[in-house]
Each structure stands twice: as structure tokens, then as C-alpha cells.
Amino acid sequence: MASLYGRFAASTARKHVLCLSYRCASTKVTMGDPLEHATGLEKRELLAKVAGNDDPFDLKVIKRCAGTKTQPNEIPSAFDSRLVGCICEEDATSINWMWLHKGEPKRCECGYWFNLVHKAPV
Known part of the structure; x- marks a missing residue:
């Protein structure tokens, strides 16, 4: 029984050491810029925002102006x-x-x- 407990404690200690070394290695890894990973429409949206267009799809409210027939x-x-x-x-x-x-x-x-x-x- 004591040897069974000893094996369990040793395997748990090894797993704990592996988990600690994995965590240390993972803290050094960083993700790249989202612009590098984006494709298609998402990339065009991000490029428009980088260029200074905060509303590339024109979804924000537009304030009304004169609104006459000659100047709608x-x-x-x-x-x-x-x-x-x-x-x-x-x-x-x-x-x-x-x-x-x-x-x-x-x-x-x-x-x-x-x-x-x-x-x-x-």
C-alpha cells in the first residue's frame, strides 16, 4: 500500500513540474497583430479603421441637414x-x-x- 502511495505522489509531482515548466514557456509566447491574421472582409474592415475610417459600413446615425428637395x-x-x-x-x-x-x-x-x-x- 505504501508503494502505491509513493508511486502516486511521484507521478503527481512530475505532472506538477511539467505544468509549471509549460506555464513558464507559454508566458513568453505572444500573438501576432490581428491585422496579420485577418483575411477577407475582416481585413478590409481593419485596414479601413487603421486608415482613420471609424465607420466603414456607414452604420452610425447621420444627422439630418436642410433636407429640401433641392438639397436632400x-x-x-x-x-x-x-x-x-x-x-x-x-x-x-x-x-x-x-x-x-x-x-x-x-x-x-x-x-x-x-x-x-x-x-x-x-
Whole structure:
């Protein structure tokens, strides 16, 4: 019985020493820059952010300007149409959604005009 306990203690001690040496070795290893590992759309997004474009997909809120028929609010899109939401009043609890199509300015229910303009894709 004593020899069984001795073998168990020796094997546990070896595992503990191996774990400690593994931890020491792993602390020296570092991951490379995420830009080096990224591919495809993720890499293009990271490159756009490095170039200074914080919103490469134009997902942030765009503040409305005059919004007249002669000077509509310009909404960027890489496609021929885009779904746009207009918060007509500052305290509104709902959003008025509408589809914008390239070359066709559209008027919201609140009276503001919107126009789709071309933007190069990411």
C-alpha cells in the first residue's frame, strides 16, 4: 500500500513540474497583430479603421441637414437601394422606415428629403 502511495505522489509531482515548466514557456509566447491574421472582409474592415475610417459600413446615425428637395440628405450606399429609418421628432418612440433607390430622392412623412449616393464598398 505504501508503494502505491509513493508511486502516486511521484507521478503527481512530475505532472506538477511539467505544468509549471509549460506555464513558464507559454508566458513568453505572444500573438501576432490581428491585422496579420485577418483575411477577407475582416481585413478590409481593419485596414479601413487603421486608415482613420471609424465607420466603414456607414452604420452610425447621420444627422439630418436642410433636407429640401433641392438639397436632400445624402445617404451613402454601395448598392442600388438601402433601407433608411427617420426619427421624425426628437422625442419620437418610433422610427419611420423607407426604402431609398439610387437616382430617386424620397420624402419622409416629416417632410425631409433623402437621396442615395454611391460609396465604394469596403
